[in-house]
Amino acid sequence: MSHNINRRKAVKNISLSLGAIGLTGTITASSLGEKEDNRIRNQIDLKGNINHAACRWCYQDIPLQEFAEKGKDIGLKAIDLLKPEEWQTVQSLGLECSLATDTFASITDGFNNPKYHEKLQKQYLELISKASYKGIKQVIVFSGNRNGISEEMGLEQSAKGLDILVKHAEKNNVTLVMELLNSKVDHKDYQCDHTPWGISLVDKIRSNNFKLLYDIYHMQIMEGDIIATINKYNKYIGHYHTGGVPGRNEIGNKQELNYPAIMKAIVKTGFKGYIAQEFIPTYPDKLAALKEGIAICDV
Template identity: 60%
Template sequence: MKRRDVLKNIGLGVGLMGMGNIPSILAAEADNSFKGKINHSVCRWCYQFIPLEEFAQACSRIGISAIDLLKPSEWETVEKYGLVCSMATDDFASITNGFNDPANHEHLQNSYKGLIKKASEHKVKNVICFSGNRNGMDEETGIQNCVKGLTPLLEYAEGLEVNLVMELLNSKVDHPDYMCDHTEWGVKLAQRLNKPNFKLLYDIYHMQIMEGDVIRTIRENHEYINHYHTGGVPGRNEINDSQELNYPAIMQAIYDTGFDGYVAQEFIPTYDDKLSALKEGIQICDI
């Protein structure tokens, strides 16, 4: 199941079979045993079947300190439980219609300014953005258009101490035609922008599908990355031995770069106890 498909089903009761497992997590003692090398987060959309307030409580018990991809209306709910929004979004943020198309610039700039201002007021440091689909556009034109569209926003956001973070997504399986589908393209854009508050979201699942060579790529490009997502390959499910990525080794490589941002779990849980799958993922990454 893809992120956009889950978001379409919010409020429709999809996945409610996991609800019966929530009370056991909430009743458990908070887990304070993590080693502190990795700052743990989780993407909200993977657990939309759990009411946000209960999910925030469960995350706090598990030992997670942040939640990814929350809208402004959701920030105060998680803040009540000592959590932060580690990556902000809102309804207007589109994977397919992004900054590589000048026709989108006015709308995106106006919308993002509002989100950036709200993020600054809540001390939310990161706001997600997307390149958009190619639609026949060549790579260089896409970079030029993104520079034009993003530069005014980055100048605005810099004064408010907010980062704009473009996600690297695969165009092979989940997001056909998406332009920012290789680390090299994202790094070129970052270099062309030359703004300290433009960074990349390196999604390990997506980049394993597109290019592999994950650890070397992270080591060579870590200065342009300020956020990571996980997910098992193939299938985008649990990150245990059922899939091909060696997550402890990847986490060690990330830690060795001096990274102090968040690693967010973004897999679709298949266990009957969905929150136990989440806790397992955190434990695997807690090197």
């Protein structure tokens, strides 16, 4: 509001100084307002029930500054999976980093294997501190691949490896979220590939600062029964990702998931976190695909 008032005041002062309030003021206001008018035309009339986000890696060919600016115009409140050097870019535009990561984060070499604990703990302790300092509330972690590790041993080792990090996260008002990924198509041998395994890990750790990232695309491939799972386990979930099945592309009517129904189920649980679009756009205009995805999920 103050921005608009200051802009109008500036326009008026320019007009008065030139002694031509009518014509000069009209032209100046039109010029200054053109960018805002374009922004308004790009916006979606959102209902306010969903905190929309998008994963940065799906739009890597668009410079981050441009992606953040245009993403904000079409309804994004946050961007997922940003590294520390990227946080300020989005925050300066009034967006959040909804899920922090860094280059060391590994899907394959994770907390289920004790040989990675010392290195990961050192790196994640620093990342959690950085995220807390910048007001970022969530950091992503991964179980790692099985590589012969049993389900029970994977749970035990993951809980041990994460213990010091969860305690640090508690002190710093940060939540660690472990992503559920499919091991059939995209991430062969990944251990946290079923919701019950993830639930068991959350129960073992027993902290409000450790939750699951429920990726709808991945869990449709592994389990299906998406809405029933969300209804049953929503208190364990701190974050959601989308994606079309099959193919991980746009979430419109050419794939098998009913995203409006899924979003309504999530809203009904009282979820107040972020839901991030994580499909790989196939449209020539990738931002148009993102705008469509936001509109589909805005229930």
